[in-house]
Amino acid sequence: MSPSQLRVLLQQVSQGEQGVDAALETLSQLPLEENLEFARLDHHRSLRQGFPEVVFGEGKTPRQIVAIVKRLEERGAPVLVTRVAAPVWAEIGSELPSAHYHALARLIHIDGQRDELSGSVGVLCAGTSDLPVAEEAALCLEAMGARVERISDIGVAGLHRLLNHLTAIRSHSALIVVAGMEGALPSVVAGLVSIPVIAVPTSVGYGASFGGLAALLGMLNSCSNGVAVVNIDNGFGAASFAASVLRSQGASKT
Numbered sequence: 385m386s387p388s389q390l391r392v393l394l395q396q397v398s399q400g401e402q403g404v405d406a407a408l409e410t411l412s413q414l415p416l417e418e419n420l421e422f423a424r425l426d427h428h429r430s431l432r433q434g435f436p437e438v439v440f441g442e443g444k445t446p447r448q449i450v451a452i453v454k455r456l457e458e459r460g461a462p463v464l465v466t467r468v469a470a471p472v473w474a475e476i477g478s479e480l481p482s483a484h485y486h487a488l489a490r491l492i493h494i495d496g497q498r499d500e501l502s503g504s505v506g507v508l509c510a511g512t513s514d515l516p517v518a519e520e521a522a523l524c525l526e527a528m529g530a531r532v533e534r535i536s537d538i539g540v541a542g543l544h545r546l547l548n549h550l551t552a553i554r555s556h557s558a559l560i561v562v563a564g565m566e567g568a569l570p571s572v573v574a575g576l577v578s579i580p581v582i583a584v585p586t587s588v589g590y591g592a593s594f595g596g597l598a599a600l601l602g603m604l605n606s607c608s609n610g611v612a613v614v615n616i617d618n619g620f621g622a623a624s625f626a627a628s629v630l631r632s633q634g635a636s637k638t
Contacts, residue, residue, distance in 0.1 A: 435462075435528050435627065438620065441492070442467035446476045449492075453480055457494055462527045465492035466520065466620050489520040489619070493527055501630040503557030504531040508573060510539035510563035513588045518562040520619030521584065521626075525560075528627040540568045550576060558629045560622045564588025567599025574608035580629050582622045583613045 396402040436459070439452055449465060449472070456463045463483075473485045473492065484493050505525055509518035515536060522532045533556065538546040546553075546569075553559065554577055562584040563569040570583035583606070585599035592598060596616035603613045614621040 435498075435624075436496075438524075439463075439465040440467060441465045441472065441490075442469075446472055450476050450479050453483070453492070453494070457482065457496070460497050462496040462498050463492070463494035464524060464527055464620075466490070466524075468492050486519065486523055488516050489523050490516070491520055491523050493523060495527075498527075498529045501529045501531075501627060502634040503630045504533065504555075505626045505630070506533050506535060506553050506556040506559045508538060508553065508559060508561045508569065509534070509536040510561075510565070510569045511588065512537055514562045514564050514586045517584055517586045517617050517619040518560070521560050521562065521623045522619075524620050524623035525626060528623065530627055530630055538569070539563065539565075540572055543572070546572065553577060554579070557633055558582065558626045560584060560619075560626055562586060562619070562622075563603075564596065564599050565593060567602035570603050570611050570613075571606040571608045574606065574611045579610075580626075581608075581611050582625050583611050584619060584622045585613070585616050587617055 397404060436456065439449065439456070441449055444452075449468070453463055453465060468485070468490050470487055470490075473487075477483070477485060480492070480494070482494050485491070486493065507518050507522040507525070509515055518534070518536065522534055525532050533552065535549050535553065538549060540546070553573070556579060558580045559573060559577065560582045561570040561573050564586035565588065567583070567585050570581055574581040583603040585596045585603055587593075587596035589596070589598065600613065600616055603611065612625065614625065
């Protein structure tokens, strides 16, 4: 249940359109679901954080993913499952007819009721090899109710490509900047804008990139102000942070 759905329920009670007992029954189902042997689903998360619990698919069996997704879908809220390999989707897709699979981002998505977020986020990608992580961030943000602009292949090896998009980049409420190799792009972008920059290091690069560690350390040591850094390849984490920025900006205007 989203904050807007709860508000509607309370208004129905206050106006006599729904009885107290019926509303209490609805609310009693919110906090936690205990009857899955391998998972305890947190149905209260959208009230606390603005978006329902998201499932990390890697390491879960196909049977577990299907069971969890079906329980979440029953609530009518959007469902996201990250890190789902194509062979796993091939095994479970027929059991989730309302789900969409995004192969590049390795993401399962089911539409549902959500609150639209004010403002927009630019998702910037240094190179084509970084696109899977950038697309995970963009798709998660769209599922969370945000407007997203994707700007790809603008890494620092060709700085003119970034500068050609500077007007569009500055028009957003927040930016997610995805880069591998040495991870320099977020520092450059943050030096050109006055909005929050969320840096995402990727595991793209040759040997001394150490699977994204070089990019991570470069971003953590950025000399530009206003750079927040999430973990390596964590597009979902960046999307969650950007969505919270939009929510807080929207709340401050009301």
